Amino acid sequence: MPTTVNPxxxxxxxxxxxxxxxxxxELNQAASSIxxxxxxxxxxxxxxxxxxxxxxxxxxxxxxxxxxxxxxNDVARTLRHSRSQRNR
Numbered sequence: 001m002p003t004t005v006n007p008x009x010x011x012x013x014x015x016x017x018x019x020x021x022x023x024x025x026e027l028n029q030a031a032s033s034i035x036x037x038x039x040x041x042x043x044x045x046x047x048x049x050x051x052x053x054x055x056x057x058x059x060x061x062x063x064x065x066x067x068x069x070x071x072x073n074d075v076a077r078t079l080r081h082s083r084s085q086r087n088r
Contacts, residue, residue, distance in 0.1 A: 043062035057069040
């Protein structure tokens, strides 16, 4: 049975074409734009941006500080469960 693929356009970053048809340079430019705009929006609201680095959840703040995020036990359990599901 043939599968139809609907490409996801990277609209948040302002791309005007499918990510499937972008070359590496265009993808990097779109990713940089998306990250910049996400940081602007989060920092404007006084919120950090969260990302993973070497298996740890990190938080980046508007003043440039980057710290290991403090997460609750519920969140830690959810992350462990999510990782175990991906590794199946």
